[in-house]
Amino acid sequence: MPLSPGWLINQRYAVVRLLGEGGMGTVYLARDTSLGNREIALKFLRPGGINSETVELFKNEFRSMTRLRHPNLAEVYDFGVADEDQRYFLTMEYVDGSELPRLPRFEMRQRFESLAVQCLRALDYIHSRNLLHNDIKPHNIMVRPPFQVKLLDFGLASAQAESAQSGLSGTIHFVAPERLKGGAVDGRSDLYSLGVVLYELLTGSLPHEGVEPGKVVSSILRGVVRAPRSFDASIPERHEAFVMALLALDPDRRPVNPAAALELLNGGAGGALQLDTAETYASFVTSGRFVGRDRELETLVDLATAHIESAGRDDRLPRFVAVSGPSGIGKSRLLRELKHRLQLAGVRNLTGRCYEDGGVPFQPFVDVLRQLPRPSQVPPAVRPVLDQLVPPEVGETPPEEVSTPAATRPAAEAIGKEEFIAGVAESLAHYAQGAPGVVFIEDLQWSDAPGVDLMEHLLLRPGPAPWLYVGSLRDEEARSAPIGSFLERHGGHQRLRQIRLNPLDAAQVTELIASMVPFEDRPERLARLLADRTEGNPLYLEEIMKALAEDGTLRRRGLAWIAESRSLEAIRLPPSLASAVIQRVSALADEERAVAEVLSVFNRPVASELLARAAGIGSDSAAAAIGALDRLRLVALETTADGRAVVGLAHSRIRDAVYQGLSDDRRRALHLAVARAIETTHAGAIEAVVEELAHHFTAAGEPGPSADYCLRAARKAKGLYYPQRLVQFLERALASLGEDDTARRLPALIDLSMARSNDLADAEGGLSAARTLYEEARKAGDVVHESIALREIGWCMGFLGDDRGALDHTRRALALARTTGDRNDEIWCLNTLGTTLARSGANSEAVGVFDEARTLSAALGNLRGELTVANNATLNYLGLGEADKALGLIEETLATARSHDRTYYYYRYLPNLGNARYDVGDLPGAIQAMEEALAWSREHVFLQVILHCLDNLGNFYSQRGLHDRALRVLDHRQRLPGDGAAEGRQGAAPGGARGGAPAQRPGAGRLPARRPGHGFPGGRLPAGGGGFRPRGARHRSRAGPPEDLLLRSLGPGPGRRAARRSQGDADGDARPDPSRRPAAALPRQAAGQPDPGTLRPGRRSAGRRRARGARRAGGRRQGGVPRVRLAVQRAARRGAGRERIGRRRDRLL
Structure with missing residues (x-):
């Protein structure tokens, strides 16, 4: 039915x-x-x-x-x-046309030769691939306007070698006699079937009519066919001769192949029809055999098979596969072959893509989520993330969301970066609905930093992984991109597999070009020449083969193709892939070339309507140009998530060649045309394309719209935790904004300073932006922004080691803030001042400042300020050595965070509870807090907190005598990449609205929390890389933030010594105070301040050697680990100094 x-x-x-x-x-x-x-x-x-x-x-x-x-x-x-x-x-x-029987026969007779030659071209191509169609009949021939013929239904297609002994197949009236006899068959059987179709077209009758199959078969085997001109004398004689030759009973009397058939059709014609055109030859060249990648394909198939069989539940199996190589080396073809294998096996697979310009954050994952039907039930914790990334269409709000009051739904801005990323990961898992599959991600070299952060989360995330991610990337571009750092950090991880494609060798090049067209002789000489010129790059090979056919070096001779031997050594090959592409593009008609140029500016697939608008041509002209480019394999036709057919240039190297060939004036004009076209097309949903508009208007040199869209794109990047793009768009906007536009310049400068100094750890860049803000605010008489500028200057100076300048500017900022009436701004000035005082060693004075900030936050109901300031005040008490006060305050802070459902704040600050408990001698309580924080950070793959917790737990377990557990924890710590910041994530979250959630300065809770303007509450961990930085040392820009600056510069005295103890400073000489901590206390690792030795390559290697030695000895055969453990315990009982205990511990490791 x-x-x-x-x-x-x-x-x-x-x-x-x-x-x-x-x-x-x-x-x-x-x-x-x-x-x-x-x-x-x-x-x-x-x-x-x-x-x-x-x-x-x-x-x-x-x-x-x-x-x-x-x-x-x-x-x-x-x-x-x-x-x-x-x-x-x-x-x-879906061919939107008509089957041949449904078209007027008279009209088809007028188009007889066009119909015949297009069918012959299709058969010539099929037969060159060693295939037969086996079911050619009128219903399998479609005609698409204006007159493009398409052969359909390969249900009976088979290899010619297999068909040599095949039995009856196909529709009886159209089956060749040799098939009915059960004899050997070849391509001439398809020519016979085509002859029956064309005979019926000319005469209106079948050559062998009848209803009973037996009579039809008998008639076919007799081979008597009535001449077409006996039906209608107006039928041209050569048409009759052509059809009758195709219908010959003996295959040897038929044309030997489609080329020979066309020669017969051309006999006596004024204008000879061509079997080969630039379009058909492009089809030959671009569909060569899959060569030189069998081993890589089998590896991918094995990985996918293992993933599906385990249903994604085996943690030891790879979750990410990165296929790398130079542009044009065959990455896309390899993944396409894998996709076909998966489809035949019934494995679900989806595809996402990264774009060089104008893409949205998490672009490939957004593509994947859009390809999956939204589940009827979406977890409440996931909903705000999902709605922000993939908003439901109008009228598509899921039923369960309609009944959920808006006030009870989690707000996206109330969660931190790690929670947001965990929400995206959970969305991907939820959308899988329990069924494992494979996700392809193309062009990973262009993946943005948030996307790479998500990949890291998916790689390290505990529990089942429903998706195996297989991505392609250009290695020459990936090295300096976020994905390059990701691969370097996790290159040895068992869940990551890297596959690099190498160039084809001469034998493989020979095999490839021999599969493109049927050569008369094996083209070894030509292959050696091309292998040398192209360095084994398949895309370059394709372009050169097209060029050789166009200039006549490659041509048909008889049944096969030849390369002119006399001219082979003198072949003028394009010097590069770009020149080969430009040569082809320059030969295009004007409208076709214009469409290719516009596509190079779009740099992504676009709808034909949008393309036509940008190119300034009509839709029919655009469709014709697209069709011509498609037949030349210069473009690829796809479909977008909203249902429109789209077109893009077939390869990024083709795009690069076309775009680089544009003059500066032409390029600017096209960017402007593209921007105007996008603006008009998306007028009702402009926010979806602000990144593209910002890019194109900037490239077009249009300052007004460039500034507008850059600011809108910056706000979007800020909300999606993408500080690199935030800075990029802000700088572009500021370059376009006039100096008198203070209403937009001053807020932009605030965001730029904060993003640079806090999110990208570029204190010098942040200081420069803050000084510019100060100068412009002073000039405009804007006291509010002047106060903020002074506060930013003070913050950055502190990072750069200028504590005196930091205090001076911060006090001036507070004085101004108190004159503006903005009490929330006053909170953040107090918070910054308290932090600066503590960092400069004035911890006692900082206590009063933090108390005032806490009181003001509570009075104003500023919960974020209250939590942030309280956390910093906790750290200050620890710096003073007043652990009891620190413990009471952090317990109160965490209780407030939990009662207000601020989960991220709670777990972000929870390690400080462990630190405070440790300082008061509650080692079991310290372990409990650290373990709880570790569990949450593992779930959310918050690498910095994971590292901090592991560092401290290793020490805590040792002091409790749990040496096996300590060894496991520290061994796990060593296997994790770097310190989780400098070698970790590519930047932190950008800020929210001014006065919004503060972010913490680096330090896993052992650092002062940041000031307002940061949408990522709780902040980040330090970049690590060593112990305290000497006072006044220049801060270097880097991917992650610098070390803990609050505790690095504490002054002498008890506070300094206590801080050094809590920091685990390798140079500290203070012995543990028996009244305040366990007698055998080892130096705990301060939050976000991992043991510097473990971060130095040499020290890490030594640590690995010690761990290996411990494992060897304790196969427990030699008793090495028990002996060393006993030495540690004895040293602790004797009250040995920290240094000696540390040496014992090192031996244990």
Whole structure:
């Protein structure tokens, strides 16, 4: 029974209507909802006759069609099994045209030669791939306006070698005699079937008519055919001769191949028809065999198989596979082959893509989420993240959300960066609905920092992983990109596998070009020449092969192709891939070249309507140009998530060549045209494209709109924890804004200073922006912004070691803030002053400042200020050695955070509770707090907190006598990458609205919390890399923030010594105070201040050697670990100094 319209197959393909039924299956017009309702043809295998043979034939159709891409063949997309009834199906290009029998025969007779030559071109291509169609008939020939012929239905396609002994197949009236006899068959059987189609077109009758199959077969085997001109004398004689030759009973009397058939059709014609065109030759070249990558493909298949079989539950298996290599080396082809394997195996796979310019944060993951149907139930914790990344369409709010009061839903701005990233990861897992699959991510070299942070989270996240991520990247560009740092950090991780593609060697180049066209002789000389010129790059090879055909060096001779031997040594090859592309583009017609140039400026796939608007041409002209470029394989046709067909340049190297070939004036003009077109097209949803508009208006040199859209894009980046893009857009905006536009310049300078100094740890850059802010605020007479500028200057000076200047500017900032009436700003000035005082050693004075800030925060109901200031005050008490006060205050702070459901604040500051408990001698309580913080940070893959907790727990466990547990913890710590900041995440979260959530200065809770203007409450950990920085040392810009500056510069006295003890300063000489901590106390590691020795490459290596030695000895055969453990315990009982205990511990490790 046919499926009814609207029926949803696998939660993806929505049935529109029945298109037709054949011997093997039923074909529906459907919409692919995961690709924005793209119209497709969906073919089901008929359930009545399913057996292993028919299933294999059906899969064979998919295998055959995936190898074929030609202007006169329908393109295949996907293969799958229906969830409902386990029926096999495949999806292919929906040809919006008419079957040949439905078209007026008189009109088709007028187009006879065009129809015939297009069919011959398709058969020539099929046969060159060693395939036969086997089912050519009128219903398998579609004509798309204006007159493009498409051959359909490869359900009976087979290899010619296999068909040599094949039996009867195809529709009886169109089957060649040799098939009926059960003899050997080749491409001439397809020519016979085409002859039957063309005979009927000319005469209106079949050459062998009849209803009973037996009589039809007998007639075919007799081979007597009535001449077409006996039906109608107006039929041209050469048409008759052509058709009759195709219908010859003996295959040897037929044309030997489509080329020979075309020569016969051309006999006596004024203008000879061509079998080869630039478009058809491009099809040959771009569909060569998959060469030189078999080992890599099998590795990928094995990884995918293991992932699916384990259902993503085996933590030892890779979760990420990075396929790298130079541009054009074959990464996309390798992943395409893997995708086809997965489809045949019924494995769900999705694709996301990164873009060089204008993409949104988390771009490939947003693409993936859009391809999956939104589950009916979305966890409340995930909902705000999901709504921000992939907002439901109007009217699509899930039912469970309608009944949830808005006030009870978590707000995206109330969560921190790690929670936001964990929410994205949870969304991906939730959307999987328990079914494992594979996600392809293309062009990872352009992945943004938030996307890389998410990848790190997915890599390290505990628990099941439903998706295996397979990405491609250009290694030459990845080295300086966030993904390069990610791969360097985690290169040895068992969950990450890297596969690098090498250039093809001469033998592989020979095999590849021999598979492109049927050469008369094996093209070894030509292959050696091309291998040397292209360095084994497949894309460059394709472009050169196209160029050689266009200039006549490669040509047909008889049944095969030849390269002119006399000119082979003198071949003028394009000197580079770019020059080969430019040469092809320059030969295009004006409108085709203009469309290619506009696409190079868009630098992403775009809808044809938008493309036409930007190019300034009509939709029909744009469609014609796109069609011509597609046939030349210069563009690729795709479908967006909102259902529109889109087009983009076929490869990034093609884009680069076209774009670099533009003059400066032409480039600016095209960027402006593209920007105006995007602005007009997206007028109702402009926020979705602000990044693109900012990019194009800036490139066009239009300061007004450039500033507007850069500021809007900066706000968006700020909310999505993307400080690098925030800084980029702010700097572009400031370059475009006039000096008198203080209303926008001053807030932008605030955000720029904070983003640089806090999020990117660029104190010098932050100081420069703050000074500019101060000068402009003074000039404008804006006291509010002048106060903020002074506060920012003070903060940055403190980071750069100028404590005197920091205090001076911070006090001036507070004095101004008290004159403006902005009490919230006063809170942050007090917070900054208290931090600066503590950092300069004036901890006692800082107590009063923090108390005033806490009182003011409570009076104003500023919960974020209250929590942040209280945390900093806790740290200050620890610096004074007043651990009891610190413990009471941090307990109160955490209770407040929990009572107000500020989960992120609670766990971000929880390690400080462990530190305070440790300082008062409550070692079990310290362990409990650290373990709780560790569990949360592992769940959210907050690497900096994980490292801090592991460092401290290793020491705490040792002091409790839990040496095996300490060894495991510290061994785990050593296996983690770097210190989690300098070698870790690519920047922190950008700020929120001014006066919003403060962020903490680096230090896993052992640092002062940041001032307002930061949407990432709780802040970050330090970049690490060593102990205290000498006073006055210059701060270097780096990926992560600098070390703990509050405790590095505490003055002498008890506070300084207590701080050094709590810091685990390697140079400290203070012995533990028995009255305040366990007698055997080892130096605990301060939050965010890992043991410097473990971060130095040499020291880490030594640590690894010690750990290996401990493991060897304690296979416990030699008793090495027990002996060293006993030495540590004895040293502790004797009250040995910290230095000696540390040495004992090192031996234990």
